[in-house]
Amino acid sequence: xxxxxxxxxxxxxxxxxxxxxxxxxxxxxxxxxxxxxxxxxxxxxxxxxxxxxxxxxxxxxxxxxxxxxxxxxxxxxxxxxxxxxxxxxxxxxxxxxxxxxxxxxxxxxxxxxxxxxxxxxxxxxxxxxxxxxxxxxxxxxxxxxxxxxxxxxxxxxxxxxxxxxxxxxxxxxxxxxxxxxxxxxxxxxxxxxxxxxxxxxxxxx
Amino acid sequence: xxxxxxxxxxxxxxxxxxxxxxxxxxxxxxxxxxxxxxxxxxxxxxxxxxxxxxxxxxxxxxxxxxxxxxxxxxxxxxxxxxxxxxxxxxxxxxxxxxxxxxxxxxxxxxxxxxxxxxxxxxxxxxxxxxxxxxxxxxxxxxxxxxxxxxxxxxxxxxxxxxxxxxxxxxxxxxxxxxxxxxxxxxxxxxxxxxxxxxxxxxxxxxxxxxxxxxxxxxxxxxxxxxxxxxxxxxxxxxxxxxxxxxxxxxxxxxxxxxxxxxxxxxxxxxxxxxxx
Numbered sequence: 001x002x003x004x005x006x007x008x009x010x011x012x013x014x015x016x017x018x019x020x021x022x023x024x025x026x027x028x029x030x031x032x033x034x035x036x037x038x039x040x041x042x043x044x045x046x047x048x049x050x051x052x053x054x055x056x057x058x059x060x061x062x063x064x065x066x067x068x069x070x071x072x073x074x075x076x077x078x079x080x081x082x083x084x085x086x087x088x089x090x091x092x093x094x095x096x097x098x099x100x101x102x103x104x105x106x107x108x109x110x111x112x113x114x115x116x117x118x119x120x121x122x123x124x125x126x127x128x129x130x131x132x133x134x135x136x137x138x139x140x141x142x143x144x145x146x147x148x149x150x151x152x153x154x155x156x157x158x159x160x161x162x163x164x165x166x167x168x169x170x171x172x173x174x175x176x177x178x179x180x181x182x183x184x185x186x187x188x189x190x191x192x193x194x195x196x197x198x199x200x201x202x203x204x205x
Numbered sequence: 206x207x208x209x210x211x212x213x214x215x216x217x218x219x220x221x222x223x224x225x226x227x228x229x230x231x232x233x234x235x236x237x238x239x240x241x242x243x244x245x246x247x248x249x250x251x252x253x254x255x256x257x258x259x260x261x262x263x264x265x266x267x268x269x270x271x272x273x274x275x276x277x278x279x280x281x282x283x284x285x286x287x288x289x290x291x292x293x294x295x296x297x298x299x300x301x302x303x304x305x306x307x308x309x310x311x312x313x314x315x316x317x318x319x320x321x322x323x324x325x326x327x328x329x330x331x332x333x334x335x336x337x338x339x340x341x342x343x344x345x346x347x348x349x350x351x352x353x354x355x356x357x358x359x360x361x362x363x364x365x366x367x368x369x370x371x372x373x374x375x376x377x378x379x380x381x382x383x384x385x386x387x388x389x390x391x392x393x394x395x396x397x398x399x400x401x402x403x404x405x406x407x408x409x410x411x412x413x414x415x416x417x418x419x420x421x422x423x424x425x426x427x428x429x430x431x432x433x434x435x436x437x438x439x440x441x442x443x444x445x446x447x448x449x450x451x452x453x454x455x456x457x458x459x460x461x462x463x464x465x466x467x468x469x470x471x472x473x474x475x476x477x478x479x480x481x
Contacts, residue, residue: 007282011275011278011279011282014278015275015278018274018275022266022270022271022274023263023265023266025266026264026265026266026267026270027260027263027264030263030264031263036267040267040269040270043266043270043274044270044273044274044277047274047275047277047278048277048278048281051278051281051282052281052285115247116247116250116251117250117251117254117255121254121258122258122262123258123259123261123262124262125258126255126258126259126262127258127259127262127263130259144220145252145255145256145259146256146259146260146263148256150220150222151217151220151222166216166217169216170216173216173252173255176255177251177255180255
């Protein structure tokens with residue numbers, strides 16, 4: 001009970017630093033865990049751990065990146081196993097895949113330029129598409145496109161080289177677009193049919 | 206820079222991750238190459254759309270989480286503090302244990318000091334208060350002087366010279382001096398015997414049942430306990446002479462007894478007379 005005032009001050013400082021990022025943390029946690037209950041638990045655990053290690057945080061450095069490092073570590077160490085997340089094989093397999101895709105995928109894409117994604121795509125579609133990505137790609141896409149961290153920051157958060165961040169992001173985004181385009185194709189037909197039916201009804205009316 | 210060189214740089218370019226040199230080169234190529242410019246435009250559009258929609262669709266932290274998240278920190282902090290204080294008490298217990306161990310070390314050291322003190326006091330040849338050869342007379346003289354009754358042992362090969370009251374450390378003791386007869390050409394030897402009460406078991410007389418023989422300041426000191434009384438016999442006699450002096454079962458004085466330890470000290474320390 002001694003030193004209460006000191007710890008109170010530290011906690012007040014901590015809470016003031018964390019509060020602005022709660023929504024962001026929750027948004028990231030939700031895409032990682034893919035369900036609201038686990039996401040809340042993950043944020044709770046993350047904040048708790050962050051407070052425990054708060055004395056290790058260097059004041060004035062990137063607090064948001066520090067929080068997300070704890071978030072992803074907490075997720076990888078706890079929730080990932082629990083959620084029975086399927087990962088990308090072992091490290092060697094992953095590297096060979098990453099080594100190949102740049103040459104194969106990029107030429108492939110250069111020959112067949114992709115189309116615009118239509119404005120008709122909804123937020124839910126994008127989030128659902130992100131959720132289909134394998135965890136290693138998903139983490140990079142969440143950090144880059146949802147949280148807008150730089151490659152360097154993502155590399156620090158995930159403890160991988162910047163080159164790995166780039167290759168995972170490239171693949172993750174490509175797959176994301178593929179999923180969205182497939183969704184679009186399914187959705188694209190339904191409104192057209194409905195529209196024709198509507199016009200027919202209009203004419204009759 | 207051609208299309209092939211630009212392709213892998215396009216994504217980092219759109220993410221504003223290229224350093225100036227590369228960025229300028231990519232921009233130059235895009236300005237000259239229609240298909241790549243078109244591809245870059247599509248990619249930029251899709252990237253922006255995905256980002257915008259993902260962010261727009263992300264829900265805010267639920268109120269329940271906002272309400273509980275710092276409460277969790279507080280609870281955890283209290284738990285941590287408790288754990289720390291537990292660790293602290295464990296440390297305190299450790300210190301106490303060390304103190305206890307230190308104390309028992311200290312105590313066993315203290316217990317051994319009686320041997321040293323008896324030897325050094327015997328060596329100083331304090332004058333005797335009474336010179337009487339008969340053990341019975343000495344016992345009578347000690348009567349009432351000390352907190353305990355003094356039994357003056359008789360040794361077959363030594364004669365009592367006299368006695369006095371003399372402390373061994375903080376304990377008041379009966380000091381009885383015996384003269385051992387000269388052997389061959391050697392001068393007569395003196396034997397000092399301290400008898401004092403030790404109800405608190407403050408004196409180390411060895412763990413074994415038989416008398417404990419130690420050497421201190423060139424003297425042999427034999428210690429034994431009989432009930433609440435401790436006997437310390439100090440002499441410059443050699444171990445062999447000591448056996449002659451204490452003949453009943455002199456073998457028992459050996460440090461490493463070949464025989465089974467006797468239930469009682471083999472020395473004859475029975476009172477010379479019994480006065481209830």
